[in-house]
Amino acid sequence: MSASTATIGRGSLVRDGLSDTFVMMKRNLLVWVRVPAYIVFTLIQPVMFILLFRYVFGGAIKANVPGGYVDYLVPGVIGQTMGFGSFGTAISLANELQKGTIDRLRAMPIARSAVLLGRLGADVLRMAVVTVVLIGVGAAIGFRFHNGVGGALLMFVYSILLGLTICTVSAFIGLALKEEEAVQGFGLIWVFPLTFVSSAFVPVQSMPHWLQVFAVNQPFTQVIDALRSFALGTPIGNHAWVSLLWLAGIMAVFVPLAVRAYRRAS
Amino acid sequence: MSTDDAIVVEGLAKSFGDVHALAGIDLRVPRGSVLGVLGPNGAGKTTAVKILTTLLRPDSGRAIVDGRDVLADPAGVRRSIGLAGQSAAIVDELTGRENLEMMGRLYHLGKRRTKDRAQELLEQFGLTDAAARRAKTYSGGMTRRLDLAASLVARPKVLFLDEPTTGLDPRARNDMWQVIRDLVSAGTTLLLTTQYLEEADELADRIVVFDHGKVIAEGTADELKDTVGGDVVEFSVDDDSGREAAVKAVSGLDGVEPTVSESRVISVRAGDRGSDRLVEVVRRLDDAGIQPQGLGLRRPSLDDVFLALTGHAAEAEPESGDKEAVADA
Numbered sequence: 001m002s003a004s005t006a007t008i009g010r011g012s013l014v015r016d017g018l019s020d021t022f023v024m025m026k027r028n029l030l031v032w033v034r035v036p037a038y039i040v041f042t043l044i045q046p047v048m049f050i051l052l053f054r055y056v057f058g059g060a061i062k063a064n065v066p067g068g069y070v071d072y073l074v075p076g077v078i079g080q081t082m083g084f085g086s087f088g089t090a091i092s093l094a095n096e097l098q099k100g101t102i103d104r105l106r107a108m109p110i111a112r113s114a115v116l117l118g119r120l121g122a123d124v125l126r127m128a129v130v131t132v133v134l135i136g137v138g139a140a141i142g143f144r145f146h147n148g149v150g151g152a153l154l155m156f157v158y159s160i161l162l163g164l165t166i167c168t169v170s171a172f173i174g175l176a177l178k179e180e181e182a183v184q185g186f187g188l189i190w191v192f193p194l195t196f197v198s199s200a201f202v203p204v205q206s207m208p209h210w211l212q213v214f215a216v217n218q219p220f221t222q223v224i225d226a227l228r229s230f231a232l233g234t235p236i237g238n239h240a241w242v243s244l245l246w247l248a249g250i251m252a253v254f255v256p257l258a259v260r261a262y263r264r265a266s
Numbered sequence: 267m268s269t270d271d272a273i274v275v276e277g278l279a280k281s282f283g284d285v286h287a288l289a290g291i292d293l294r295v296p297r298g299s300v301l302g303v304l305g306p307n308g309a310g311k312t313t314a315v316k317i318l319t320t321l322l323r324p325d326s327g328r329a330i331v332d333g334r335d336v337l338a339d340p341a342g343v344r345r346s347i348g349l350a351g352q353s354a355a356i357v358d359e360l361t362g363r364e365n366l367e368m369m370g371r372l373y374h375l376g377k378r379r380t381k382d383r384a385q386e387l388l389e390q391f392g393l394t395d396a397a398a399r400r401a402k403t404y405s406g407g408m409t410r411r412l413d414l415a416a417s418l419v420a421r422p423k424v425l426f427l428d429e430p431t432t433g434l435d436p437r438a439r440n441d442m443w444q445v446i447r448d449l450v451s452a453g454t455t456l457l458l459t460t461q462y463l464e465e466a467d468e469l470a471d472r473i474v475v476f477d478h479g480k481v482i483a484e485g486t487a488d489e490l491k492d493t494v495g496g497d498v499v500e501f502s503v504d505d506d507s508g509r510e511a512a513v514k515a516v517s518g519l520d521g522v523e524p525t526v527s528e529s530r531v532i533s534v535r536a537g538d539r540g541s542d543r544l545v546e547v548v549r550r551l552d553d554a555g556i557q558p559q560g561l562g563l564r565r566p567s568l569d570d571v572f573l574a575l576t577g578h579a580a581e582a583e584p585e586s587g588d589k590e591a592v593a594d595a
Contacts, residue, residue: 016374023371027357034359034400100354107319109344110372 017111024118046081074138076200079224082163083191089123089167090174090187127163147233155230162223165247168254175261194220219246272297272424272455277327287313289479302470303459309476311459319349348422353413358402369419387415407438427458494566494574497540498533501558515554
């Protein structure tokens with residue numbers, strides 16, 4: 001016999017854990033690129049937002065940034081997309097829980113962390129691809145970086161950090177709700193107020209005062225303002241630090257919650 | 267504990283709130299043998315499999331699989347077992363070969379051996395022609411075979427099959443049985459749960475019958491059939507009024523009441539006087555002017571066994587939820 005249970009490869013724990021995570025990531029990314037509906041949802045939808053706001057609403061919105069509204073808009077849509085894109089995390093985890101896939105993987109001698117890390121890793125990579133596409137589409141309709149390569153890279157890194165953080169929240173939601181139908185209903189609702197009542201599409205100064213209190217301080221506005229300053233070279237104030245604190249704080253709460261929900265879900 | 271047992275279970279119990287999914291069960295599965303766990307939805311079969319495959323912790327009792335305690339050494343248990351059932355491991359968007367190779371990578375078989383093993387399994391399960399197609403194009407039976415193949419990538423010593431043919435059509439079920447028989451003849455220990463009495467009869471060396479979290483009977487298929495008390499006289503009558511008259515005509519034979527199955531077959535238990543009882547049934551039907559069809563004497567099926575043991579039929583459990591998920595949630 002060429003293989004027996006006694007000879008299942010066992011390397012170092014770290015190496016095996018990484019290998020398991022990469023196998024799961026590859027599997028998740030293959031599913032993404034092979035289902036046209038997922039591509040449409042993750043790519044076409046944010047591109048439509050860019051075009052709608054650039055050409056339909058944009059004319060009515062005043063934005064005091066170097067290149068006009070299109071420069072204001074693109075970092076905003078990228079931030080918003082990190083929020084909406086996390087929906088896939090919740091949906092796939094709930095689906096695999098419901099189908100019994102996660103149970104099957106847990107009955108195998110693979111790293112306990114591989115299912116969650118493989119999911120988050122694949123989703124973050126997916127968001128990186130979407131971000132690059134959005135920058136390309138933005139460039140085609142007039143968006144320009146005004147702060148050099150360093151600024152562009154920082155914007156990219158911050159948007160990925162935002163994506164990872166929101167995906168972690170979504171991972172918890174998917175594992176806690178346990179049913180794809182429930183996630184379909186609830187998985188995105190919380191993202192709407194956070195992304196629209198923010199500086200993503202309009203300057204928050206245009207909102208009523210009572211709403212501004214929320215809009216100015218909530219994490220999406222903080223991160224999106226940082227993205228914008230990195231891209232355009234406008235004064236960044238303390239957005240860079242405040243957004244990092246927000247993201248770290250959210251992770252500190254939701255990583256343990258997601259891990260606990262994963263352990264309990266069966 | 268004998269090292270000849272691949273699975274040993276003692277006093278295993280698990281509750282979900284007020285529901286006693288398992289109320290203290292004992293099992294022993296000798297190496298190389300097949301145990302059929304038979305019972306309706308909600309009987310505790312899936313809960314037992316989940317504990318034995320390290321997915322659930324029991325409230326009390328112990329379970330040893332391939333010499334390893336599921337609580338003390340779950341990682342060791344996971345290296346010895348394979349779990350398959352309702353196609354849960356298969357990713358629809360990947361091809362048959364990709365699905366198997368992914369499993370090989372997760373078991374760290376290495377590139378070369380992963381490829382070889384995937385090819386070997388595709389051949390063994392008759393999936394070579396479909397290997398390059400995405401699994402979502404597979405028929406139900408093919409997906410189950412691929413799922414079973416996926417659980418065998420690392421050649422597990424103990425295999426758990428949780429309702430492997432539920433929902434399959436009769437032909438796909440027969441194919442699946444053949445595949446399982448081949449596996450077992452190669453020496454794999456198998457614990458199989460099923461709602462189908464015929465399936466346990468076909469595949470299992472020994473059968474335990476679960477009902478409400480307890481083992482209510484245990485033995486070979488023949489031993490269980492003997493508990494019913496011998497043969498059964500069976501016949502059917504085409505029209506409804508004729509059937510009622512026939513039931514009336516043959517009732518009260520030595521105090522035995524006839525039963526009518528869902529497929530409208532009338533059965534009369536015959537004890538150890540099969541041919542006498544057959545003659546008596548024929549005479550009574552003739553007196554009542556009823557023309558029976560397919561009249562004959564047969565060995566009892568496990569359906570009869572379940573009815574005799576529990577007073578209700580195996581497949582007509584009232585809480586017929588989709589799975590035990592109700593109790594497991």
